[in-house]
Amino acid sequence: MRHLIFSILVLSGIIRAEAQTLDNYTLQQFQNRVLQDNDTLYVVNFWATWCSPCVKELPYFINLSSEMAQQPVKFILMSLDASGDGNKVAAFLNRKKIRLETHLFTEADPNVWINALEPSWQGSIPATFLYHKGAKVSFQEGSFESEKDLKTFIKNHK
Amino acid sequence: MKKIIGAVMLVVAAVCSSSAQKTTATYKLGDIVSDFKLKNVDGTMRGLVTDAGREKGYIVIFTCNHCPYAKAYEQRIMDLDKNFRQSGYPVVAINSNDPKEAPEDSFEKMAERAKEKNYTFPYLFDESQAIAKKFGAVRTPQVFLLNRNKQGKLELVYTGAIDNNWEDAAKAHRHYVEEALTDLSENLKPATAETKAIGCTIKWKK
Numbered sequence: 001m002r003h004l005i006f007s008i009l010v011l012s013g014i015i016r017a018e019a020q021t022l023d024n025y026t027l028q029q030f031q032n033r034v035l036q037d038n039d040t041l042y043v044v045n046f047w048a049t050w051c052s053p054c055v056k057e058l059p060y061f062i063n064l065s066s067e068m069a070q071q072p073v074k075f076i077l078m079s080l081d082a083s084g085d086g087n088k089v090a091a092f093l094n095r096k097k098i099r100l101e102t103h104l105f106t107e108a109d110p111n112v113w114i115n116a117l118e119p120s121w122q123g124s125i126p127a128t129f130l131y132h133k134g135a136k137v138s139f140q141e142g143s144f145e146s147e148k149d150l151k152t153f154i155k156n157h158k
Numbered sequence: 159m160k161k162i163i164g165a166v167m168l169v170v171a172a173v174c175s176s177s178a179q180k181t182t183a184t185y186k187l188g189d190i191v192s193d194f195k196l197k198n199v200d201g202t203m204r205g206l207v208t209d210a211g212r213e214k215g216y217i218v219i220f221t222c223n224h225c226p227y228a229k230a231y232e233q234r235i236m237d238l239d240k241n242f243r244q245s246g247y248p249v250v251a252i253n254s255n256d257p258k259e260a261p262e263d264s265f266e267k268m269a270e271r272a273k274e275k276n277y278t279f280p281y282l283f284d285e286s287q288a289i290a291k292k293f294g295a296v297r298t299p300q301v302f303l304l305n306r307n308k309q310g311k312l313e314l315v316y317t318g319a320i321d322n323n324w325e326d327a328a329k330a331h332r333h334y335v336e337e338a339l340t341d342l343s344e345n346l347k348p349a350t351a352e353t354k355a356i357g358c359t360i361k362w363k364k
């Protein structure tokens with residue numbers, strides 16, 4: 001049953017990434033998605049289409065996702081674009097041919113949800129989290145210098 | 159092994175931060191803030207204080223032209239100055255972004271923006287980025303509320319967001335800066351002294 005739910009979630013993620021718009025994701029939905037008791041390492045990047053350092057590092061995530069396709073690693077993009085901009089984000093992803101699972105994060109009160117996710121997070125993006133076996137195992141505020149830099153960040157927790 | 163490295167790094171970090179405190183410590187809540195001089199969009203050099211007798215404090219806001227969050231908050235920043243200048247808390251806006259990284263945030267573009275929108279407050283260019291570093295500003299927009307204490311010094315009493323809904327001012331149900339100013343008017347320390355918000359990273363020089 002759990003596998004079935006998992007498959008549906010994964011599948012819906014793929015469908016979302018290719019759809020015309022993105023669903024809004026609450027803090028609760030986000031936590032349900034990444035805090036799972038399985039072997040998958042979740043690499044979650046908070047970004048936005050208008051954030052140039054975020055867009056610059058997206059290829060690192062895309063390339064590593066292909067490279068690690070056979071491993072239990074799941075890359076997820078959490079867009080912090082405006083809550084009404086799901087279409088815009090979807091169009092951006094289509095244009096750039098980005099197939100990573102993407103959600104639009106629209107939890108309302110940042111002073112609540114930023115602290116809930118990571119108390120040391122000052123609120124600047126990009127920011128990247130690693131979740132494994134139902135717990136947060138790593139966090140970085142700010143860009144990665146290179147694909148290698150991101151790979152090291154991931155490998156250190158595998 | 160990883161634990162040892164972690165412990166070593168912690169010690170190094172602790173040593174670095176304690177030695178750094180002597181020279182480049184950033185302001186913490188309750189710290190006394192020194193005035194500074196930066197180039198304003200009108201071409202003059204100025205800092206915080208213009209009339210120490212009337213000004214009870216300053217709403218210092220690190221902001222910029224290009225960031226969508228800063229744009230979303232622009233009207234609210236203008237309103238803060240209109241609403242609180244008279245009661246002694248004018249806005250002082252500062253842009254610390256490196257124009258090489260964010261061309262919309264050049265001094266010329268700042269001046270254009272201030273003129274176009276009739277800013278009633280100074281909009282200062284922190285070209286060396288020293289003031290952002292001194293304040294520990296990390297994103298735009300980010301507020302640092304200063305209050306003149308009994309000794310006449312400017313004390314940092316609040317840092318964080320303007321309110322808790324960047325997309326829609328009407329939907330914000332916490333107005334942090336206004337709440338802090340209300341507390342100050344009643345001679346209280348702001349009950350909420352620090353808040354977080356998503357913002358654009360300050361574009362540091364490379």
